[in-house]
Amino acid sequence: MKKSLSIIALSIIGFGLVSCKKEENKELQNSETIAPDSLSTAAPADSLSAVTPAPATGETVAPxxxxxxxxxxxxxxxxxxxxxxxKGDKVNHIYEITNTGTSPLVISEVKPGCGCTAPEFTKEPILPGKKGKITLSFDSSSFDGAVQKFADVYANVEKAPIKLTFNANIQP
Incomplete structure (x- = not known):
């Protein structure tokens, strides 16, 4: 009897999980029905997140x-x-990015690994053969010794995000 009840309980739980997945897929399909023309490439990245449903499992959502x-x-x-x-110095570095392809390069977001790093980047499309800039500014106030930080660059490239890193040795 206990085996029968546990099998029934597992079946119900399994069915519930499948139902949730189907609902997520329906939401995703509904969000994809938005016409591409209605989304401007000049819109800030955070305004685009409104059309991406958040996963129910606690996963992080990529831009x-x-x-x-x-x-x-x-x-x-x-x-x-x-x-x-x-310690306390605020430093920055400019990374140059060159579009080596045939389509305009659009950087949608630069997401630093922590709040101590602030990004700035070329917002307009970078034409083929042209260069853009990504500046990472680092505030060393909260650190001592060797640190390594990063920022992820989201753009219309096959292997996104592109990871930029920097090192510093914070002296008292």
């Missing part, structure tokens, strides 16, 4: 994928070493 054609890029560097800096 909305760009509906732009994919392109390729080259970075001047993906890692920078600030070397020794004094």
């Amino acid at each position: 909305a994928a760009s509906n732009q054609p994919l392109t390729t890029v080259a970075l001047s560097e993906s890692n920078f070493d600030f070397g020794n800096i004094k």
